Amino acid sequence: MAKPTISTDWLAGCAGCEMSLLDIDERIVKVAELVEIRSTPITDLKEPDLNGVDVGILTGAVNNTTNQEVAHRMRSRCKTLVALGDCAVFGGVVAMRNFFKLDDALRRAYVEAESNDGESKVPSSPELARPVEVRALGEEVKVDVNVPGCPPDADVIFYVLSELAQGRKPVLKGDTLQWQ
Amino acid sequence: MGTKKITIEPVTRIEGHAKVTIHLKEDGDVERAYLHINEFRGFEKFCEGRMYFELPSIMPRICGICPVSHHLASAKTCDQLVGAEPPRPASLLRELMHMGQIVQSHGMHFFELAGPDLLLGFDANPATRNVVGLIQANPALALKAVALRKFGQEIIKTLGGRKVHPSFAVPGGVNKALRPAERDGILAGLKDAMLTTRLGIDLIKDWTTRNRQDVERFAVFPSGYFGLTTPQGSLELYQGECRLVDRQGNLLEQFPASRYLDYIAEHVEDWSYLKFPYYKKMGFPQGAYRVGPLGRLNVADQIDTPEAHAEFKIFKGLNGGRPVEHTLYYHYARLIETLFALERIEILLNDPDILSTDIVNTKKTMQREAVGVIEAPRGTLFHHYRINENGQVEKVNLIVSTGHNNWAMNMAVDSVARTYISGQRVHEGLLNRVEAAVRAYDPCLSCSTHALGQMPILIDIVDSSGTTVETLRRD
Numbered sequence: 001m002a003k004p005t006i007s008t009d010w011l012a013g014c015a016g017c018e019m020s021l022l023d024i025d026e027r028i029v030k031v032a033e034l035v036e037i038r039s040t041p042i043t044d045l046k047e048p049d050l051n052g053v054d055v056g057i058l059t060g061a062v063n064n065t066t067n068q069e070v071a072h073r074m075r076s077r078c079k080t081l082v083a084l085g086d087c088a089v090f091g092g093v094v095a096m097r098n099f100f101k102l103d104d105a106l107r108r109a110y111v112e113a114e115s116n117d118g119e120s121k122v123p124s125s126p127e128l129a130r131p132v133e134v135r136a137l138g139e140e141v142k143v144d145v146n147v148p149g150c151p152p153d154a155d156v157i158f159y160v161l162s163e164l165a166q167g168r169k170p171v172l173k174g175d176t177l178q179w180q
Numbered sequence: 181m182g183t184k185k186i187t188i189e190p191v192t193r194i195e196g197h198a199k200v201t202i203h204l205k206e207d208g209d210v211e212r213a214y215l216h217i218n219e220f221r222g223f224e225k226f227c228e229g230r231m232y233f234e235l236p237s238i239m240p241r242i243c244g245i246c247p248v249s250h251h252l253a254s255a256k257t258c259d260q261l262v263g264a265e266p267p268r269p270a271s272l273l274r275e276l277m278h279m280g281q282i283v284q285s286h287g288m289h290f291f292e293l294a295g296p297d298l299l300l301g302f303d304a305n306p307a308t309r310n311v312v313g314l315i316q317a318n319p320a321l322a323l324k325a326v327a328l329r330k331f332g333q334e335i336i337k338t339l340g341g342r343k344v345h346p347s348f349a350v351p352g353g354v355n356k357a358l359r360p361a362e363r364d365g366i367l368a369g370l371k372d373a374m375l376t377t378r379l380g381i382d383l384i385k386d387w388t389t390r391n392r393q394d395v396e397r398f399a400v401f402p403s404g405y406f407g408l409t410t411p412q413g414s415l416e417l418y419q420g421e422c423r424l425v426d427r428q429g430n431l432l433e434q435f436p437a438s439r440y441l442d443y444i445a446e447h448v449e450d451w452s453y454l455k456f457p458y459y460k461k462m463g464f465p466q467g468a469y470r471v472g473p474l475g476r477l478n479v480a481d482q483i484d485t486p487e488a489h490a491e492f493k494i495f496k497g498l499n500g501g502r503p504v505e506h507t508l509y510y511h512y513a514r515l516i517e518t519l520f521a522l523e524r525i526e527i528l529l530n531d532p533d534i535l536s537t538d539i540v541n542t543k544k545t546m547q548r549e550a551v552g553v554i555e556a557p558r559g560t561l562f563h564h565y566r567i568n569e570n571g572q573v574e575k576v577n578l579i580v581s582t583g584h585n586n587w588a589m590n591m592a593v594d595s596v597a598r599t600y601i602s603g604q605r606v607h608e609g610l611l612n613r614v615e616a617a618v619r620a621y622d623p624c625l626s627c628s629t630h631a632l633g634q635m636p637i638l639i640d641i642v643d644s645s646g647t648t649v650e651t652l653r654r655d
């Protein structure tokens with residue numbers, strides 16, 4: 001039987017969830033035996049395969065128009081979608097920005113910051129994504145598995161990957177359900 | 181044929197979201213290439229109104245690769261806000277944690293992110309040009325690399341309870357002392373970590389010798405250099421004075437971090453969410469400089485630990501005594517620093533104060549404003565807070581490591597695109613070289629886009645009317 005394929009990508013977050021994934025250490029060899037790793041931020045394929053992958057994993061919150069595109073593309077190209085980490089599960093620290101007006105946040109960073117020179121304005125080139133109100137992944141697309149934690153512990157991530165690799169839907173409870 | 185634009189998106193094997201656009205002239209030669217950092221999160225704004233002591237927990241969420249740098253820069257700023265200098269053992273323990281992070285971050289970058297280009301080749305199949313491909317090609321080496329990163333992460337966990345987003349530093353000190361068994365546990369892993377770092381140094385020296393031509397034409401350009409040093413001018417990663425040298429290596433400025441606004445300003449370009457810091461007196465872009473491993477070794481006069489200093493002397497000779505301008509030597513500089521961090525870990529663990537329980541100063545004389553600084557793996561990191569009479573944050577200003585290298589990364593992308601690409605001749609391996617130019621700086625785009633941000637790479641080909649005629653992605 002062909003190995004299940006996995007793609008991952010990051011939305012607005014801090015890459016801490018990816019670091020926690022790497023903290024499975026030597027067990028990465030085991031994961032590479034069980035699944036075929038396709039597009040991820042640390043491999044050079046840029047997107048999930050057009051004909052789909054078995055598992056899609058997204059970290060980070062939906063924070064701009066590019067995040068929205070990436071989230072929808074992953075959803076449409078994977079069978080099981082995992083929201084990994086607090087940012088993806090409920091918006092996390094990123095969602096703290098929703099307490100402020102987006103324009104005020106942009107102005108603070110690009111116009112008012114003490115170190116800015118006099119000519120500053122908010123970047124708006126069409127090359128750039130537009131920020132949007134921060135949402136959890138599940139508010140943007142349908143999520144099949146939520147894995148909370150900031151970041152989730154490496155052991156929890158390894159458990160989730162092992163279950164998915166064997167075609168099971170991971171159930172977090174007891175030791176594997178952690179909020180830290 | 182009209183002019184074209186090539187887009188690489190996302191740039192992979194870097195941290196965060198970026199894209200590169202390469203604009204081509206009618207004849208297919210490169211007109212200009214840009215690195216766009218494509219995300220903004222807004223930490224400066226949403227920290228307003230929080231209590232100052234929450235910031236050492238919130239700020240690390242800027243970046244999960246160097247959370248310790250943000251945690252410590254934030255705590256150092258808070259030390260000053262409460263007016264409590266940490267006792268010596270607390271400073272030693274904080275530095276120990278920071279060295280653990282340097283080892284894990286630098287080690288991961290060399291072997292797991294840049295390694296596939298260097299060890300498998302820029303033109304290797306993109307489907308396997310990654311850490312899994314490395315595990316298949318050389319499992320023994322890959323496992324050593326995993327163990328090196330783990331060694332650094334375990335130090336962080338030993339002190340702060342977890343590997344990512346630890347909780348350890350508090351205003352005025354740290355919240356946990358080191359136990360003898362924990363110290364011995366770290367010491368036991370030191371030898372293997374040294375051997376793996378040495379192996380990396382042999383690999384990069386061998387690679388740069390065999391690829392001399394590439395090294396000499398791959399994004400080599402002059403700039404200023406910036407980093408912390410000890411008062412005697414030695415390499416310093418935890419605390420020191422800011423030093424800025426010009427392209428010839430002449431000292432331009434030496435100043436305490438608290439005065440950063442007198443020397444550094446930031447420029448904004450419409451096409452990137454990442455700002456461009458520069459030396460104020462020279463203006464932008466003349467005053468642009470580089471930070472991180474290459475910048476730090478270029479500003480330092482010596483290294484105070486023997487093994488790293490021996491390599492440092494070789495490094496200093498690479499460009500005839502002038503600052504080293506070669507982007508690809510970032511990798512060598514990064515490993516010399518890893519060696520230094522490991523030597524520091526040994527010195528710190530053997531310090532008689534390291535097991536002391538005098539770890540926090542609880543005295544308080546509140547101040548309203550403070551600046552904290554640290555050398556994060558990718559460069560100098562400034563945190564600047566102002567609080568009100570209730571201890572609530574009024575203003576936050578941040579200059580993050582990768583930001584200082586924004587101009588340089590753009591120069592590197594432009595330079596590599598000009599050297600290797602013409603419209604008649606674009607293939608995946610060449611585009612990968614453009615990405616490798618970004619990768620050498622080990623950018624941390626999460627850090628960079630704390631304001632709002634993300635960074636992948638994509639190549640669009642646009643005609644002279646601005647219409648995209650082709651988009652190259654590697655899938």
Ligand code: SF4
Pocket residue numbers: 012013014015016017059060084085086087088092093149150151152241244344
């Ligand atoms: S959940 Fe936490 S660790 Fe994961 S991306 Fe968000 S802030 Fe980073």
